[in-house]
Amino acid sequence: MKFPSGCIASIDLSRHAVYGYDQRMEIFGSKGMLEQQNKAPTSIVHHNESGACKNPIEASFLQRYGEAYELELQHFINVVLGIEKEILVKKEEVIQICQITSACEESYRTGKPIYMSSFQTGAI
Numbered sequence: 001m002k003f004p005s006g007c008i009a010s011i012d013l014s015r016h017a018v019y020g021y022d023q024r025m026e027i028f029g030s031k032g033m034l035e036q037q038n039k040a041p042t043s044i045v046h047h048n049e050s051g052a053c054k055n056p057i058e059a060s061f062l063q064r065y066g067e068a069y070e071l072e073l074q075h076f077i078n079v080v081l082g083i084e085k086e087i088l089v090k091k092e093e094v095i096q097i098c099q100i101t102s103a104c105e106e107s108y109r110t111g112k113p114i115y116m117s118s119f120q121t122g123a124i
Contacts, residue, residue, distance in 0.1 A: 020057040023064075039064050
C-alpha cells in the first residue's frame with residue numbers, strides 16, 4: 001500500500017509457516033525503526049556451540065490475543081451498562097478497515113494496485 005504521504009506498507013501473511021503462525025512487523029522511518037517480534041511464552045534464547053534455541057512462537061489466536069479479546073468484550077459491556085461513556089472503536093474506523101480489506105482482496109484477485117482516492121483521513 002502506498003499512502004498520500006509517500007509511506008509504503010507491505011504485508012506478507014502466512015498461517016502455515018512450518019515453524020508456526022508468523023506475525024512480525026517492522027516500520028522504518030527517517031528517525032528510526034519500530035520492530036515487533038512474534039509472541040512466545042518466554043523471551044529466553046539459549047546459545048551454545050550448536051547455535052541458538054528458543055521457545056516456539058504461540059500458535060493460536062487465543063494464545064496471542066485472549067486477553068485483548070476479554071478486555072474488548074468487557075469494555076463493550078461497560079459501555080452498554082453505562083460504566084464507561086464512550087466506545088473506543090469508532091464506526092468510522094471499522095468502515096476504514098473494511099475498505100482497506102476489500103481493496104487488498106481486489107488487488108490480490110486482479111494483480112493490480114487499487115487506488116483509494118475516496119478514502120481520505122488524517123489518521124493514516
